[in-house]
Amino acid sequence: MDRPNEDDLVDVDLYDDGSFPEYGFLQAPGAVAVFAALRGTGPIPETGLVTRRQLRALGLSPGGQEPIAGLTWRNGLRKAWFYRIELAVPKRTPTLAQEMALDRAMAARQTCPECRRRYYACLPLRTQGRCDACEKGFEPSPDTVMIPAPDTHRLAA
Ligand SMILES: [Zn+2]
Known part of the structure; x- marks a missing residue:
């Protein structure tokens, strides 16, 4: 061979x-x-x-x-x-209804059930159940809060 x-x-x-x-x-x-x-x-x-x-x-x-x-x-x-x-x-753009659904989902993760503040970051709701400010009793810094608590108002009077 x-x-x-x-x-x-x-x-x-x-x-x-x-x-x-x-x-x-x-x-x-x-x-x-x-x-x-x-x-x-x-x-x-x-x-x-x-x-x-x-x-x-x-x-x-x-x-x-x-x-x-x-x-x-x-x-x-x-x-x-x-x-x-x-x-x-x-490319597809989401409809207004889809954007609203996304915002509702994010709001649920970012809103404290106790003080009703909405934060920019997601909260430890499953473990802590409320925001750090409520848990430890301090006032959150304004740049972390997207929507302040409903009962706080910004009127001068
Ligand atoms: Zn809170």
Whole structure:
């Protein structure tokens, strides 16, 4: 049996059929045009590959498509998926009702049931059950309180 010539041997990756290319920084098709659009010095390109964050910055979202390529930078330490910009759709904005529902949910976590103050931070309601000011008996600093207690008023009289 003939020994294969060492020079003829090649590494074969059985799982790489070439259908999912990996690109380096600024090497993907249309990358320069995408960066120009992100800087505001050019229009949004018709075709090209963009990452999810780049889509977000352009006011777009992937729109259900699967990533078709990869982006690798910093010697493989950082990776991202590439999407086709021609299949992207405008990003969704929440309706007023959805924003109100979010605010109600946050208000429930930020409002003290005892003094009715609403704080910017979420309160330890499950463990402490009330705000630190009520628990330890001090007046909270005004920059932590979003909405003061209902019975406090700011009228001069
Ligand atoms: Zn309180």
